[in-house]
Amino acid sequence: MEFSQFDDNQNLSLTKFESMLKTNNILFFDSNEFENIIHHYLEVGKIALAKKAIKLGLDQHPASTNLKLFQVEVFIFENKLNEADVLLNALYEIEPTNEEIYIQKANIYSKKDQHEDAIRVFKQALEIANETSDIYSLIGMEYLFLDKFEDAKSNFKKCLEIDLEDYSALYNIIYCFDFLEQNQEAIDYLTVYLDKNPYCEVAWHQIGKQYITQKAYKKALAAFDFAIISDDVFIGAYLEKGKVLEKLEEYHEAIENYKITLALDDPTSFALLRIGHCYEKLGQDDLAVQHFYKTVEEDPLLDKGWIAITNFYNKNKNYSKALYYINKAINIDAENVTYWKLYAQINERLNFLEEAERGYKRTLELGNYELNTWISRGDILIKLGEIEAAKLNFVQTAEFYPDNEEVEYRLAGLNFLLNIPEEAYINLNNALHINVEYNFIIEELFPSIFNRKSVQELITKFKNASK
Missing domain, CATH: 1.25.40.10 (Tetratricopeptide repeat domain)
Structure with a gap:
């Protein structure tokens, strides 16, 4: 069923219909008027009004196949597939050569994820249809559901053979090319x-x-x-x-x-952000940060804008301002893992160790399991004297990064501090075996442990063995 844009007469029908709903006076509309009214409501997503129009339309025109097909469309939209199927079967008995019946039947199969059956029925519709472009497009979409991109592409190409300006088909063809690399x-x-x-x-x-x-x-x-x-x-x-x-x-x-895009339409946060980065590359910092500000004013939810401002002040070692803006970002979106990682790093640079540790912990809770995140948090816990918590942190790290020298050296030092020498020597042996050159980790983090005779002897032994 194809419909043109509403003209003045159709607008009049729509106004008359909505007036009727307000007054409860039943007015007569011919079936074409109802079809255009229903189509309009479906197009703009006003399903409740479309259903009212279908009901009133069928009350006045109970034999109208097109109105019943709209009923089927609404059934499918509402996932009432059995009702849709029953009505389609009844319509098929009356009009077995109506292509729309086949199309809606195929849509039911598609809704049930029975895409091969949907394609089979769409192909039956092709045999009787006068206009085939839309059906080829629907077949192409079914092949996309099946990840059969070559078949999808060939059907979208048929759309363009029929209508050279079917840009939706053109985009879908390019999508297939891109997916297939x-x-x-x-x-x-x-x-x-x-x-x-x-x-x-x-x-x-x-x-x-x-x-x-x-x-x-x-x-x-x-x-x-x-x-x-x-x-x-x-x-x-x-x-x-x-x-x-x-x-x-x-x-x-x-x-x-x-800037041309800003003049053509309302400013977009993307264009403002890119302008800011360009000015930054040109060394025009004032203009750069002005555009970063405009970016977040235009779209406060765009994380790249807040990150750009924060990184700008980070780069210029203005950590207090960087912290101010990352706090503003976190207040808007407290689930953004990048915000929390920046928050942790800035606090660490400012030597606000408790806040830095909190930031790294939140970063991990949000699913950032990068090795550097674990190590940064653990090292801060060591500086804070939270030895048990630091050990737990690195035990968890070892689950994600087994046989990692940086983790093993830290666990060795922590176990020595906790007076668990058996575990400490196991960790130290593992670390030295993996990479003896990283023994400086113990020297930097645990100097008293590093100077122990037994530790020095073990390091020397592994160094000599590696020569």
Whole structure:
């Protein structure tokens, strides 16, 4: 079922229908009016109003197949698949050559994750359909569900053979090429397509992105220029061109392109952030940080903006300001692991060890199990004299990083401090066996242990053995 955009008469029908709902007066609409009203509500996601229109429509036109097909569509949307199936079977008995019946039947199979059956029924619909482009697209989507990207690609290509300006199909084709890592094949396909449709900004934009993958940056720039020639308000082309110019270290030109996007539409946090980074690369720190501020004003939830501000002050050794802004970020999103890691590092630089340890602990709780995180937290616990907690930290570390010399040396030192020599010597032997050159860890963290005669003898033994 295909419908045009609402014209004045259709707007009048919609106004009349909504007025009827408010007054409870039953007015007559022909079946086409109901179909357009229902289609409008489904398009804008007003399912409850669509259902009311279907009910009233069927009350007035009980034999309308199209209205019943809308009923099927709503059943499928609400996952009432059995009701949809029963109604479709009844409609099939009346109109066995109605392609929409096959399409909705296939949609039910798809909803049940029976994608092969969905494809089979869609292909039956193809045999009787006058317009096949949408059906090829639906088949392509089913193949995507099955991870059969070559089959998906071939069906989306058929969409473009029917309608050269089906950009949804074009995007899906490129998605398949990308997933299959067929970069050159994508370029070849787009080149042929552009011979047929030379002013397609979408195709120029996509071929430019493929050239970026090949690091053919000059070709990418040319492609984005052609996209802009085809549509001089195409924001995506300016953004991609800016990113390429950054890679080429042409920061002034990159800024110009990002600024064009700000003039064409409402400012985007991405463009503001990239402008800030470009100014930073140019050594214009005031302009850089101004744009980082604008980034978080535009989108306070964009973590890259807060991270950029924090890193800016970190780089300039203004740790107090860095801490101020990372605290603001954490107040907005306390589950962001990168924020907590920065919080820990900044506090460590400021020698706020308790807060630094808290930050590293929270980083681990949020799933960042990098070795450096474990080691940083453990070393702070050692400095704080929390020997038991430090040992527990490194025991947990060893579960993630077994046979790691940095962990074993630390466990050795901690076990000596805790007066557990049996475990200490096992750890020390393991550490020396893995890498004798890392014995400086004990010297730095546990100097009194390092100077013990037995420890020195063991280190010397392993050093001599490694010569």
